[in-house]
Amino acid sequence: MSSQSFTARWVFPVSGPPLANACVTVRGDRIEAVEPRGTRAADEDLGNVALIPGLVNPHTHLDLSGARGLIPPTDPDHFTDWLRGVIAYRRARSAEQTQTDISTGLTECLRFGTTLIGDIAAEGASYPAISQAATRAVLFWEVIGLSEARYQSVLDEFGLKAGLSWASDAPPALYPATPYCRWATSPHAPYSANHNSARAQLFMGNAAIHFAESPAEIELLTSKGGSFVDFLKELGVWEPTAFTAGVRDFFAAWPQCAPPVLYVHCNYLPPDSPLAPPHTIVYCPRTHAAFGHPAHPFREFLSRGVRVCLGTDGLASNPDLDVLAEARFVRGRYPDFPGDQLLRMVTLSGAEALGWADECGSLEPGKSADLVAVPLPDTDASDPHELLLADHPGARRTMFRGAWRA
Numbered sequence: 001m002s003s004q005s006f007t008a009r010w011v012f013p014v015s016g017p018p019l020a021n022a023c024v025t026v027r028g029d030r031i032e033a034v035e036p037r038g039t040r041a042a043d044e045d046l047g048n049v050a051l052i053p054g055l056v057n058p059h060t061h062l063d064l065s066g067a068r069g070l071i072p073p074t075d076p077d078h079f080t081d082w083l084r085g086v087i088a089y090r091r092a093r094s095a096e097q098t099q100t101d102i103s104t105g106l107t108e109c110l111r112f113g114t115t116l117i118g119d120i121a122a123e124g125a126s127y128p129a130i131s132q133a134a135t136r137a138v139l140f141w142e143v144i145g146l147s148e149a150r151y152q153s154v155l156d157e158f159g160l161k162a163g164l165s166w167a168s169d170a171p172p173a174l175y176p177a178t179p180y181c182r183w184a185t186s187p188h189a190p191y192s193a194n195h196n197s198a199r200a201q202l203f204m205g206n207a208a209i210h211f212a213e214s215p216a217e218i219e220l221l222t223s224k225g226g227s228f229v230d231f232l233k234e235l236g237v238w239e240p241t242a243f244t245a246g247v248r249d250f251f252a253a254w255p256q257c258a259p260p261v262l263y264v265h266c267n268y269l270p271p272d273s274p275l276a277p278p279h280t281i282v283y284c285p286r287t288h289a290a291f292g293h294p295a296h297p298f299r300e301f302l303s304r305g306v307r308v309c310l311g312t313d314g315l316a317s318n319p320d321l322d323v324l325a326e327a328r329f330v331r332g333r334y335p336d337f338p339g340d341q342l343l344r345m346v347t348l349s350g351a352e353a354l355g356w357a358d359e360c361g362s363l364e365p366g367k368s369a370d371l372v373a374v375p376l377p378d379t380d381a382s383d384p385h386e387l388l389l390a391d392h393p394g395a396r397r398t399m400f401r402g403a404w405r406a
Contacts, residue, residue: 003027007042008051009376010384014348015362018384024051026369029402034363046373050388052343053362054115054370054400056350057323059208059264059282059311062119062126063098064089065105067316073290079214080231086316102126105321106133110405112322113372113396118262118354120186120208124161127175134400138354140186140208143193146239151194184208190250191220191228194242206355208262212247212269221247248273262353264311267293271300280307280353285329287313299337309349324374331389339385369402
């Protein structure tokens with residue numbers, strides 16, 4: 001196989017410090033070398049750009065991409081009102097409209113340089129589009145059901161469609177896993193899934209759980225009261241036996257599970273919660289801000305050695321699906337937060353969380369040639385991360401498995 005070498009103003013391997021005018025060599029679909037300036041002559045000079053690993057967006061809801069601007073986030077105390085809007089939107093969409101929404105969101109993710117996606121897939125709906133796209137993905141089959149019977153029926157549907165081992169009498173899978181598209185489960189949230197059942201049935205890969213997202217959720221877990229009770233009764237699914245005695249009791253049981261869990265949002269999770277590797281917090285900064293939540297505890301968790309990565313959430317609460325924009329937003333809010341950590345949170349940390357770090361997330365020899373050329377401002381900075389994290393226009397160019405996307 002022939003090789004190609006690329007140089008850029010800055011190369012950010014993530015696994016090591018930034019390199020000025022460095023050279024990345026690609027052979028086939030693999031990175032062959034990442035070398036300092038002058039080591040070899042590049043075949044192509046990409047100019048005033050940063051070469052970074054392919055971006056990782058570990059939390060999306062692609063099926064809600066048509067809801068951009070239609071369901072304005074509420075204040076934190078009226079979160080269930082926003083959920084009503086999301087449910088109404090989903091119920092009003094036809095299967096064809098949902099597929100259009102998914103394609104719209106996926107195209108946007110890819111345009112911004114995402115090469116690994118973690119999508120919450122209601123009824124597996126995003127599989128047809130994602131499994132054919134030039135990206136890696138973990139699809140989290142959304143499992144909703146507060147009663148054990150309802151929870152199990154959704155899980156059985158997942159097993160049949162994905163052709164998983166416990167559904168031994170199933171016909172051939174409608175949605176088989178592929179080398180670049182893996183299945184996992186998403187017991188959606190404490191207020192929507194029977195987590196007593198979920199803990200006993202985590203039998204594959206990752207799981208993703210929306211957790212400690214709103215004050216109402218905390219009240220529900222603490223006292224089995226508050227606005228979620230009315231919300232669930234209104235939907236006809238109130239099941240008081242599905243809830244544990246409190247936030248810490250609920251949370252303490254999950255880290256005992258063998259598969260790694262992605263705890264999404266965690267806006268109200270106490271920083272001393274017993275969370276440790278291999279589990280991860282997924283912080284969605286612009287969605288967090290849109291609801292007016294108090295400051296997120298991500299810095300406290302990072303200081304304890306807990307892995308935190310950034311996600312966009314869906315377009316029902318966020319303006320776009322650009323995970324680098326999430327890092328730039330955090331930089332604006334917390335200018336003293338280290339830029340190298342922010343870049344890691346949208347690349348290698350996300351790849352680790354989704355179980356793909358052996359293949360992607362950093363620019364290292366032997367890894368997949370997934371990289372993004374991000375335009376830089378025509379200025380200087382003592383820390384090159386400042387250039388990367390500055391808001392700057394310009395189209396990004398993305399390579400996935402050694403080939404530039406069209």
